[in-house]
Amino acid sequence: MASKKQQTHQRILASMHQTFRQNGYDGAGVNSLANGAGVTSGAFYAHFGSKSNAFKEVVTEGVNQLDAVLTQFQETHGKDWLEQFVLFYMGEKRCSDLSESCALQSLTPEVTRSDDNTRAIFQEELLKVVATFNRGIENYGEETKHNAWATLSMMIGGVTLARAVKDPDIAEKIAEAIQGSITDKG
Template identity: 35%
Template sequence: MGRSQLEKQKTHERIVALAAKRLREEGLDGIGVADLMKEAGLTVGGFYKHFASRDELVAEAVESAVGSWRKHQEEKGIDPASIPLDAYVDNYLSERHRDHCGEGCAYAALTADMARSGDAVRAIATEGLRKNFEAMTARMPEPETREARQKAIIASCLMTGALGLARVANDEAFSKEILETVKQFVKDLPNGGTK
């Protein structure tokens, strides 16, 4: 790949990464091409050298956001499914994750937006869900069983919902209570539920 093509690819990746962050912060409709390109230090005209449409950018940004954590772990040589449940839950249901939605889970930030999106975004989100559920299933005792898969789906849904609701709450103590309550419940789930 020539130098100009490499530069174009790096610029493209930078735009997508920035868009993925902004989408998680502002929603799929909250990001404008002009503002995004200005933030990237580029012109609006330059946008069309990288994308045929805003919809194409949104689909790439959603794909980046949905897979960013998994990709980051794999780049560090870590299989995401090998992260123990307790450590995964502690990280996911943390105040840091709650407070930095632009860097966090796309599902907790964009569930409703993705559900209202077109086929391309929904297909990307669906594939990401499948991978997330597979990784969560691997964290369960006897991961090859139907019960492990069910618990993985329940745990994933509880965690995503809890993170979103903790972000909604404008009372810090209440927000922490949501995170801590679901954190403990999910950690106990593989052993049959709460103690």
Template identity: 25%
Template sequence: MRYKLGYKEEKRKQLLHISGKIAKKEGFNTTGIDTFMKAADVTSGAFYSHFSSKHDLFKALIAAELHQSISMWHNNPHIEPEEWIDFEINRYLSLSHVQSAEYGCVLPALATEIARSDLETQQAYQAELMKGHQIFVQHLHSEEKAWGVMCQLVGAILMARSIADDALKIMILESSKKSIKAMLNSQ
């Protein structure tokens, strides 16, 4: 069967998008290839025409998800550092981000699985993460501030997701917003 030009690349993007949503919600290591492929409406055999292994899918998924985050940071409509970071803080530290992991950032969802993965995967993750870090450095004019903000954002989402009470989730998010702003204003 012949496919249109670009079909395979589009199908791969679709597989990464759908697999990313599932992995961020359910976990990557606990989800089988069959589940990912069924959600994408392809056979498990078709998986191997796109990825050599589940490990290969994981690396590609991490790169695709981080690329998506980087694109969002690049597309922030604000130029002034304070407006730029306020926009990111409010976008990231939202109850909807806490409640809908499948549509959110890969960092709080899969960082522990990345930490348990092999050195090659961690290095690929680090290389992509550093691209995002550089965007924060560009707007905050400090590597230290960039790491502090990024870690606070990810940690707040992770903590809020682990809490059952919505009021407490909101308190975590709001206190993190205040903490980040206080840290940035004090230096």
């Protein structure tokens, strides 16, 4: 069983995931990050040292969450994992509250504006995601093999565009176009 300190750390981390994804780095103050987890700003600093350190941990864990989801889809859906993942990502995940969005979709713009160390951490974790993705597409064969960079970029960009438009019908068309381009069924 996790200690009280570990439980508090995880509670703050969960709150930070939501706050950074919803409001961005600049829109999330230490007080709001601490209050969201029901702790004081002093407790926040005791666990993370700084807002920048906290953001790095959120980025690391957020990208790791995507890696775990890819692995889960590969194990659960076998050879159909990619099609099922794209349906999930462009459907359910696209329509989720921004605070529950994919780290790659919501945090990438924030990472772009961050320091070199944060960008290096993001890159290291992203390379793990690409490796997991590529392991899952080995069974697709060369003629249908998808490029992980292109596929992830299309999904992230597609979700970003679909979230940005006001008209739900246009958002759906964007999602369908991305799904069709990736799964060759559109």
